[in-house]
Amino acid sequence: MLTRFIFNSRNKWCYIGVAILVIFCIFIYIIPSGNGKVKNYEVDIFDLFNREPNQLANLNITCRDSPLDKYNCYSLSTSRLANRFPRILIIGFGKAGTRALLNFLHLHPSITGPPVEVNYFDKYYDKESLQSYLETFPPINENISNIEKSPSYIISPGTPYRLSSVISALDIPKESIKLIVLMRDPLERAVSEYLEWVIQRTREFQSLSSFDEMVFNSETLPKFITTSEYDIHVSSWLKYFPLEQFCFVDGDLFIEDPFPVLQELEICLGIKAHYKRTDFVFDHGKGFFCVNDENSIQCLGKSKGRIHPEIEEETRKYLRKHFKSHNLRLEKLIHKEFTWARKDKNILKRFLSKVF
Numbered sequence: 001m002l003t004r005f006i007f008n009s010r011n012k013w014c015y016i017g018v019a020i021l022v023i024f025c026i027f028i029y030i031i032p033s034g035n036g037k038v039k040n041y042e043v044d045i046f047d048l049f050n051r052e053p054n055q056l057a058n059l060n061i062t063c064r065d066s067p068l069d070k071y072n073c074y075s076l077s078t079s080r081l082a083n084r085f086p087r088i089l090i091i092g093f094g095k096a097g098t099r100a101l102l103n104f105l106h107l108h109p110s111i112t113g114p115p116v117e118v119n120y121f122d123k124y125y126d127k128e129s130l131q132s133y134l135e136t137f138p139p140i141n142e143n144i145s146n147i148e149k150s151p152s153y154i155i156s157p158g159t160p161y162r163l164s165s166v167i168s169a170l171d172i173p174k175e176s177i178k179l180i181v182l183m184r185d186p187l188e189r190a191v192s193e194y195l196e197w198v199i200q201r202t203r204e205f206q207s208l209s210s211f212d213e214m215v216f217n218s219e220t221l222p223k224f225i226t227t228s229e230y231d232i233h234v235s236s237w238l239k240y241f242p243l244e245q246f247c248f249v250d251g252d253l254f255i256e257d258p259f260p261v262l263q264e265l266e267i268c269l270g271i272k273a274h275y276k277r278t279d280f281v282f283d284h285g286k287g288f289f290c291v292n293d294e295n296s297i298q299c300l301g302k303s304k305g306r307i308h309p310e311i312e313e314e315t316r317k318y319l320r321k322h323f324k325s326h327n328l329r330l331e332k333l334i335h336k337e338f339t340w341a342r343k344d345k346n347i348l349k350r351f352l353s354k355v356f
């Protein structure tokens, strides 16, 4: 009776219809999610991004098994959007002149990109998709590179790993990426960061410690000092990117005269020689070099190039000594000398050459 009911020709077609529907649902829900792997991927993303470097050494991340699957890495790597990935990144250091450097680099016809700080790889990588990061850059052709500036990348521990895993997941030749690191006299940079901290807090009407008090009265050195220990931060990036991919820039020379520094950068970045001496003029009111536009002189705003607070001589001496060993280590690490690291030597040289 039951078999007769099932095989009754009208009911038979009904059952076949239901069976097709069930198979269709299986295709839609189970197969694309990789047998429920979607949930695991979400755990993996943060797990992978938070692993120790030594655990990652043997991890050959490809697009399909990368944490970026969440962001449709595979379709992104094969899409035109991946071409927008910046080939030049200014990764540090904050308060070393990165804004002026970005503005001057934007004058170059081979460089384009957003005028604002992006901070994807240190602040927004787990909140925003890789696709939305790529969409912040304009479409480009093969003669133009996108640039991004996020000076806090250099001091953020997980960033070099995140950046290098995204580069390989998107199948971008790693050697095509250039990382610019601008380093200014560490003491002057520290004072500039302290000043910024004060300005932010005064808006909140707080009474604040002086620079000297913060150096001598804190249990540990404040962040504005440890950020200027350049060797420590640079060495953590060298674990992920070889020296040849970096362009290290002397921030003091850049302030003194940006033209020769930009000429050197053109060589390091592998872009054509474009800058002319007349592109920049020293503005006596501003106290810095500015862009010499056809009709006007364009300087940075009031928040750049501010008058620094007085620092006690004792604090200066203490910090000069503190930074000395870091500076020497940095010079050894990257095989480059900086004017600010040899200040004492240069003063002594000038004195000796005058006496003899």
Ligand SMILES: Nc1ncnc2c1ncn2[C@@H]1O[C@H](COP(=O)(O)OS(=O)(=O)O)[C@@H](OP(=O)(O)O)[C@H]1O
Pocket (backbone or CB within 6 Å): 093, 094, 095, 096, 097, 098, 099, 100, 151, 191, 192, 193, 195, 254, 255, 288, 289, 290, 300, 303, 304, 305, 306, 307
């Ligand atoms: N051409 C030119 N014009 C104005 N300012 C210049 C220039 N070149 C370098 N500088 C120095 O840049 C310092 C600010 O550094 P950053 O732009 O890296 O700061 S930030 O991290 O983006 O907030 C800023 O620091 P402060 O002097 O403390 O304001 C300047 O000393």
